[in-house]
Amino acid sequence: MPSTAPTRVLIIGYVWPEPRSSAAGGHMMQIIESFLQQGWHITFSSPAGVGEHKADLAALGIDEVSIALNNSSFDTFIRELAPDIVLFDRFMMEEQFGWRVEKHCPQALRVLETSDLQSLRDARHQQLKARLKHDSDPDDFSALFAPAPHAIFEHMADTDLAQRELAAIYRSDLNLMISDYEIDLLVEQFHVPNALLHLCPLMVDGVPETFVPYAQRQHFLSIGNFRHAPNWDAVLWMKTTVWPLIRQQLPDAQLHIYGAYTPPKATALHNPAQGFHVLNWAEDALAVMRQARVCLAPLRFGAGIKGKIADAMLCGTPNVTTPVGAEGMHGDLPWAGAIATSASALAAAAVELYRNEAAWLQAQTHGRALLAERYQQRVHGPALVQRIEACRADLERHRRQNFTGAMLRHHHHKSTQYMAQWIEAKNRSL
Missing domain, CATH: 3.40.50.2000 (Glycogen Phosphorylase B;)
Structure with a gap:
């Protein structure tokens, strides 16, 4: 008899979701809702402390697990959970836990929820700081908003943040992008394969028929x-x-x-x-x-x-x-x-x-x-699930076609593993 067990999803959150505090928290809950509609079993984990506006995940039937950075207790946890899909909430979580996921659950689909391109935001922040430092005009910022994509690439490409973020994107099997502008930037300027990217914008459940006058x-x-x-x-x-x-x-x-x-x-x-x-x-x-x-x-x-x-x-x-x-x-x-x-x-x-x-x-x-x-949930929710299932169904070939990602995983995971093990051993000796 074929197995009827529900698909198991592990989400590794940078923070616990706060949908009433940030768009990132709201977007995470929209993704979770798309998974729940499929009957998937979700475990949400995070190394972060609990914020005062945290969503009540348990009320939705979601397991909540606190995890630790640079600690082998995560290895036991993920081996026992044996998820089919692991979703990293922002690239820093892929950096921290990606090698452990690959080592202990190699067949789990690894999905990165980018939230937004943090290296793009940071590059623009640096441009604004330079503009404010060298130009005292508080009014007109049209030049700041004018750069073409290739000029933005020039500002991003040499930064440590962009190189880390792009490496995590390549190491992942699928990356959820909230903006089609950012997909175009990655594909046309950074030459990231389209096969690694999926548009998953903010989602709403219908449109109100009436508004306050x-x-x-x-x-x-x-x-x-x-x-x-x-x-x-x-x-x-x-x-x-x-x-x-x-x-x-x-x-x-x-x-x-x-x-x-x-x-x-x-x-x-x-x-x-x-x-x-x-x-x-x-x-x-x-x-x-x-x-x-x-x-x-x-x-x-x-x-x-x-x-x-x-x-x-x-x-x-x-x-x-x-x-x-x-x-x-x-x-x-x-x-x-x-x-x-x-x-x-x-x-x-x-x-x-x-x-x-x-x-x-x-x-x-x-x-x-x-x-x-x-922005309709009824469109983007099923599309997300369909894309994930398509990747899972052909995962070996999908990964083989992403040689750059395999190469980056090989070198990054070894160095990260040794660093994490050194930190854990150092913490035990304190």
Whole structure:
């Protein structure tokens, strides 16, 4: 009789998922939901401490296991679990645990959830720092957003972070990419084979039929985890430049900023007299988004696609952002608000959307169309499962065609194994 045992999935998380704190946490839960719909048995493990907004995985029937870095206890754990699929949440987990997975469960499909290209985000961050250091103009950042893909490659290619991240991508059997822009960058500039990549964007379960009307909404809103550097930079740019320009035209306007893990440096910016409200974590991010009239997301650097903007579209809230904020999110479809490259243009667009109900409604319609065309769970969830099953069905040939990955695994895993064993032995002697 053929085995009827469910597919066993081990997820090795960089952190425990917090879907109400970050887009990365939300995306992980969307992937998990796609697996649960197949009846797969999921074990979630992580070496990280538990955050205050952690998802209740046990309530979903998911086993939770804490694991340790550089500790052979993981070897016993994974041998006994014998997963069919191992999903690494971000490349650092593949670096730490990939060699152990391959050694003890060589037939398990190894999947990397990249979340976004961290080396791309870091390269842009370094470019922004250089721009701020050598140019005092706080308004126009159009040159920062202008580089062609080959120019971005030039900034990324020699960095340690890019080389580590690309190596992990090659070592994995399949890589989940949240943005088609990042797939194009990897394929066209870094020459990563398409066979190693799968588009898995943020996913929504349907599109609301009705939204809170324009007349019943008020205030601007910005939202994002303060531990995420692009979000903090956006708050600073709003405080110093973008928001004062908006207040010049809308003297009574208010901006409500929500974010998990709000640091003292953020609460210090709270100034009701300026209409600038730092309000810490939102218990229900969608609830506050539904009441806002315009979402501000002036991101000067970043990567991936933006959960706050997807949430805004889901709530029928037009957004104002930069080319980085909109990157990989709309293809050839009209944007659900406005995209601008300077503080003055962002402010002008925000004021126009706030005042002009017709423009506001048109942006809302564009957001509805974007969600329906590009972000449906019923499309991307099954597509992800189908791609994983196809790789599992032909795994030997799939790996043979990725010789670069095999070569990198051979050299990386040996050095990492010896380093991990040395650290473990050193820790035992302390």
